[in-house]
Each structure stands twice: as C-alpha cells, then as structure tokens.
Amino acid sequence: MSYAAIADTPDRVALREAIRSLCDRFDDAYWAELDRTHTFPAAFADAIASAGWLGIAMPPEYGGAGLGVTEAAIMMQTIGASAGAFAACSTVHINIFGLHSVVRHGSEQQKRDWLPKVISGQWRTCFGVTEPDAGLDTARIKTRAVREGDHYVVHGQKIWTSTAQHSQKVLLLARTTPIEQCARPIDGLSLFFTDLDPATVRITEIPKMGRHAVDSNQVFYDGLKVPLDHLIGVEGKGFRYILDSLNAERILNAAEVIGMGRRCLAVAVRYASERVVFGRPIGMNQSIQHPLAQCWSELYAAELMTLHAAQLCDTQQPCGAQANAAKYLAADAGFHAADRAMRTLGGMGYAAEFHVERYFREMMATQLAPVSREMILCHIAERELGLPKSY
Ligand SMILES: Cc1cc2nc3c(=O)[nH]c(=O)nc-3n(C[C@H](O)[C@H](O)[C@H](O)COP(=O)(O)OP(=O)(O)OC[C@H]3O[C@@H](n4cnc5c(N)ncnc54)[C@H](O)[C@@H]3O)c2cc1C
Structure with missing residues (x-):
C-alpha cells in the first residue's frame, strides 16, 4: 500500500x-x-x-x-x-x-x-516498571507485592518513573511469586493499576540531561497497600500483559521521534536558506545540503516502516520485528536529524535561541528508552535471523 x-x-x-x-x-x-x-x-x-x-x-x-x-x-x-x-x-x-x-x-x-x-484527564498516570538493579532485564525486578488478606502490600524501588510527580495513579509491575518458585523468570510478576499514596510512596526527581518539563523519578514503595481489585487480570501474568502492548508502544515511540526529527530538519533547512556566509546562503554548499537530504531520506524510510508496523498491528498480524525495526530506524533517523540541525546552525545550534539544543537534548533520550537499540538488534537477530539468544 x-x-x-x-x-x-x-x-x-x-x-x-x-x-x-x-x-x-x-x-x-x-x-x-x-x-x-x-x-x-x-x-x-x-x-x-x-x-x-x-x-x-x-x-x-x-x-x-x-x-x-x-x-x-x-x-x-x-x-x-x-x-x-x-x-x-x-x-x-x-x-x-x-x-x-x-x-x-x-x-x-x-x-x-x-x-x-x-x-x-481527571487521573494522570505513570508507568512503574524499570528498577535500578534490573535495568532491561525486567524479569529480575525485585519490587514485591505480598498478599495480606484483602490487599497486597508493596515494598521496593522503581527508577525513571516519568510524570510520577504529577500522577495520582501508577501502572505497577511487581513480583508476587519469588523467582525461584517460578517455571520461567517472566512468571510470577503481576500488574496493578493503583494509587500513589504519599503515606507509603516517596518520589524523588532524577536530575537529567533534557526534557526538563516532564519529570522522571525514583519511586520508593514502603508498604503501599493495594486492594485486590487493583490487580489486572490474573496474578503472575503481569509481564505477559505488558508484552501485549509493547509493539504498539514501540510504534508510537517511533512516530514521536520521526516528528521530532522532521522539526529539527525544518529548522536546519530554514537556517541553511537564510544564513549567508562567504557571500551566499550556506545551503548552497553540498556539504550542508547532502546531509540534510540524507536526513529527509532516513526519516521517510523510518516513517514507512512505522506505518507498515502500525497497519500490521491494527489488522492483528504479527508485527514484533517491524515495530522494533521502526523504533530502531526512527531513533537513528531522529538522532541524525538533531545532530545535523545542530551542525547546520553552527554556533547558533548551541544557543538556546533557536531551540535546537533543546530538541537535541530531548532526542538523546530516544536512543535509550523505552528500549535501547542494542536490545532491539538482539530481538531481531534472534527472532528474524534465527541466531542464538544472546541475553
Ligand atoms: C527519559 C527516560 C524516561 C523513562 N521513563 C520510564 C518510565 O516512565 N517508566 C519506566 O518504567 N521506565 C522508564 N525509563 C527507563 C527506560 O525504559 C530504561 O532506561 C531502559 O529500559 C534502559 O534500562 P537501563 O537504563 O537500566 O539500561 P541497562 O539495562 O542498565 O543497560 C545499559 C546499556 O547496556 C546495554 N545492554 C544491557 N544488556 C545488554 C545485552 N545483553 N546485550 C547488549 N546490550 C546490552 C543496553 O542496551 C544499554 O545500552 C525511562 C528512561 C529514560 C531515560
């Protein structure tokens, strides 16, 4: 199509x-x-x-x-x-x-x-999965939810929980069965949608490189009471439920980055057309033009992959490889566009006035989260190329 x-x-x-x-x-x-x-x-x-x-x-x-x-x-x-x-x-x-x-x-x-x-919008919500000692190995998270009568009690620590400062609710992944008692590490994890009760939840903001308008946080759970009816689905199947929505998340993230890259490219093109050095617009130089044309091509290709993955997802077809590839291609295309915008603007790329430095700082995060390019390549190598699982 x-x-x-x-x-x-x-x-x-x-x-x-x-x-x-x-x-x-x-x-x-x-x-x-x-x-x-x-x-x-x-x-x-x-x-x-x-x-x-x-x-x-x-x-x-x-x-x-x-x-x-x-x-x-x-x-x-x-x-x-x-x-x-x-x-x-x-x-x-x-x-x-x-x-x-x-x-x-x-x-x-x-x-x-x-x-x-x-x-x-009455409830703002955040996503509590990543932990400091588990990183991308989500099955190894240590936050525990222990059943006590008509509720669970949660103890543990999450990291990077974005928007927690402004959220009433959290979608929280916690271990309900010790990993040693589970057939597979991804078993025994449960998903809750519950309240961030300030009496038992402490939230501290992580100082970071960019995206300062939106907080990311360490969140300490010290005896949070979670009613039984805040458990989603069946106890122990929470990680599988998260996996269900991962492809869509990858696709949305890819789309976001393509939009960000297009904005960087537009700023760079405008500047290249207007900035005159050595008596002519810098955009007349091929060393300025070609990298911008390359960014256009990369962003377009990433967008096609993203739309293809979205179409597969919407028609309930397998789309894991395509969603991951879209995220991978978009992150690189977006990063190249931000980097190239910075170079095209020269010193003014580094100045706050043209906002490229802000876009660049924000773009960096998309190389790392919600999944890193390394883990995407691991996934594609294993699932599409049939190579041995490496992690
Ligand atoms: C701005 C921002 C917002 C975030 N928001 C949220 C949020 O709202 N909720 C949430 O739960 N999390 C959030 N995260 C966390 C994010 O999902 C994680 O940072 C990400 O999953 C990577 O985990 P990590 O930082 O612990 O990296 P690690 O797991 O420590 O990995 C570090 C590096 O090693 C590489 N690596 C690790 N193992 C392997 C391997 N086997 N093979 C090859 N390479 C490997 C990784 O690719 C990475 O480059 C956010 C992160 C950021 C930066």
Whole structure:
C-alpha cells in the first residue's frame, strides 16, 4: 500500500490538522520556559485531554474514539513535530496506549471505573516498571507485592518513573511469586493499576540531561497497600500483559521521534536558506545540503516502516520485528536529524535561541528508552535471523 493510501486518507489528514492546530497554541517560547523552570506542561496536558485526544485508541464504550495504532501514531508524530518535541509526547504518551493491558485484561468493572477518568484527564498516570538493579532485564525486578488478606502490600524501588510527580495513579509491575518458585523468570510478576499514596510512596526527581518539563523519578514503595481489585487480570501474568502492548508502544515511540526529527530538519533547512556566509546562503554548499537530504531520506524510510508496523498491528498480524525495526530506524533517523540541525546552525545550534539544543537534548533520550537499540538488534537477530539468544 502506498504512503498516501495509509497516511493521507481524509480522516487522517483531518486528524493531523486538528492536532497540529492544537499544538500550535503552545509555541517554542512556552516549552523553553517550562524546560528552563522544570515545570510540568499542565496547560498542554489539559488542552489535549479536554479535546478528547487521550482516548484516541480507547474503546468507545468507555469514552474513547476506538481508533487504531495507525491513528495514534499519526497523532504522536504530529505532537513530536511540534515545539514541545519529546516533552510534549511524554506528557501524554502513557495515556494513549499504556492502559492497553487494562483494556485487554481488566474486568468490566475496572474498565468502567478507570478508563473514563484516564481519558478525561481527571487521573494522570505513570508507568512503574524499570528498577535500578534490573535495568532491561525486567524479569529480575525485585519490587514485591505480598498478599495480606484483602490487599497486597508493596515494598521496593522503581527508577525513571516519568510524570510520577504529577500522577495520582501508577501502572505497577511487581513480583508476587519469588523467582525461584517460578517455571520461567517472566512468571510470577503481576500488574496493578493503583494509587500513589504519599503515606507509603516517596518520589524523588532524577536530575537529567533534557526534557526538563516532564519529570522522571525514583519511586520508593514502603508498604503501599493495594486492594485486590487493583490487580489486572490474573496474578503472575503481569509481564505477559505488558508484552501485549509493547509493539504498539514501540510504534508510537517511533512516530514521536520521526516528528521530532522532521522539526529539527525544518529548522536546519530554514537556517541553511537564510544564513549567508562567504557571500551566499550556506545551503548552497553540498556539504550542508547532502546531509540534510540524507536526513529527509532516513526519516521517510523510518516513517514507512512505522506505518507498515502500525497497519500490521491494527489488522492483528504479527508485527514484533517491524515495530522494533521502526523504533530502531526512527531513533537513528531522529538522532541524525538533531545532530545535523545542530551542525547546520553552527554556533547558533548551541544557543538556546533557536531551540535546537533543546530538541537535541530531548532526542538523546530516544536512543535509550523505552528500549535501547542494542536490545532491539538482539530481538531481531534472534527472532528474524534465527541466531542464538544472546541475553
Ligand atoms: C527519559 C527516560 C524516561 C523513562 N521513563 C520510564 C518510565 O516512565 N517508566 C519506566 O518504567 N521506565 C522508564 N525509563 C527507563 C527506560 O525504559 C530504561 O532506561 C531502559 O529500559 C534502559 O534500562 P537501563 O537504563 O537500566 O539500561 P541497562 O539495562 O542498565 O543497560 C545499559 C546499556 O547496556 C546495554 N545492554 C544491557 N544488556 C545488554 C545485552 N545483553 N546485550 C547488549 N546490550 C546490552 C543496553 O542496551 C544499554 O545500552 C525511562 C528512561 C529514560 C531515560
């Protein structure tokens, strides 16, 4: 199927235009100030929520629009291409597909109680999976949830939990059966959607390189009581539920990065056309033009892979390799575009005035999270090339 047949249907063009016009209300000056002051973009988050966009991929019976991963990817790519770049994406990312495990495995009561509040923006939620001593080896997490009568009690520590400072809720992965008693390391992990009760949960922000408007945190759980009905699905199957939504997450992340890369490229092209040195625009030099043309090509290729993966996902076809490859290609294409924008602007790339340094700082994170390029290549080598598992 051609690019236009997927991305430029009338509905998707209208979707892109609606998101773009909402994002245009929040310009570079808005995001730069929030980045400088480490302030959460509440006005942007409220605007997205009140326009109903948080429910784009949620079932209509709970207040969502019931659209697919393709539409969600188009939305996130448009947000990534806005002045808010990765900070804007991270403000809403978890709400778009993060609760897919609730949609697929939650009870009817849970869906009715929770999803409308997440879609309306009444509840902000964060994602508590990564731990300092486990890293990408998620099955080795140590946070424990122990059943005591009509509730679980959680002890442990998470790291990098984004938006926890501003969230009431957390989608939390914890071990409910000791790993030694499980047939496989990924067994015995359970998923909860529960409250970040300040009486037993301590949240401390991690100083970091960029995306300062959106906090990432260490979160210490010291006896958090979790009611039984905050368990999603069956005890011990939580890691499998997370795996269910990983392909969609990879696709959305790829789309975000492509949008960010396109913004960097646009700034670089404008500057290359206008900046005159040695009596002519620097964009007349092939050493400036060619890398920008290369970025255009890489971003386009990554976008095609992303749309292809989204289409496979929406039609319930296997898409693990394509979703991973899309994330890999997008992260590299986006990073090259940010790097090239910085070089094209020369000294002004390093100055805050043109915002490229902010985009560059934010772009770096997409090389590392939510999954690193190394782990993607491990996955493709094993699953697509039949090479031995290396981790
Ligand atoms: C800005 C930001 C926001 C985040 N938000 C969240 C969030 O909201 N919730 C959450 O749960 N997590 C979040 N994360 C965590 C993120 O998902 C992890 O940082 C990521 O999964 C990598 O884990 P790690 O940093 O522990 O790396 P490690 O696992 O320590 O790995 C370090 C390096 O070693 C490489 N490596 C490790 N093992 C192998 C191997 N076998 N073969 C080859 N290479 C290997 C990795 O690829 C990586 O380059 C966030 C991270 C960042 C930076």
